[in-house]
Amino acid sequence: DTAVSQTPKYLVTQMGNDKSIKCEQNLGHDTMYWYKQDSKKFLKIMFSYNNKELIINETVPNRFSPKSPDKAHLNLHINSLELGDSAVYFCASSQGLAPGELFFGEGSRLTVL
């Protein structure tokens, strides 16, 4: 039973399209995150949500819009995709605000052509 699951795992799309990545956790955690890993494998936080409330928005373009319908789900919608958006996006969850142990999804590899 996967603790943090992301879909889709792979996404290939054209520039200018809009796409979404979904994330769900069944750990009962109250905090969820989106991280971006670039081509150099460098991880960087994008957003964090605690109990459906946005806590961190790390200078991410407005084209990225996270949505948390409940504390078990955090989805990422990206408008007008650009080449530079190609990366692996990781969802993660933890209990509490100052992060405890992080549990990561398997990652969603987005390729923008």
Add this chain to the structure above:
Amino acid sequence: KNEVEQSPQNLTAQEGEFITINCSYSVGISALHWLQQHPGGGIVSLFMLSSGKKKHGRLIATINIQEKHSSLHITASHPRDSAVYICAVPRSYNTDKLIFGTGTRLQVFP
């Protein structure tokens, strides 16, 4: 200069060797995380520690808060330990905002 520096960037070892990966940081922190990223891309949390030492199987993590330094040791290394090891610290106290090192790529050969 990165706020979180790891060394070495790449490490190769023979099976059975003792491995040490180092992490230095420049911010004040409440806790430090060690993560493992498998060749397939998945990320697993290995340790979160705020003082002293933690051990899990063949993995040992230590931290010196005064010196702002942490080490990850692997005893009796095995090819399945081959992965990228990443350390991460909060940007400041009591924040979610983790900043990550660039990772240490470890390859263990049989």
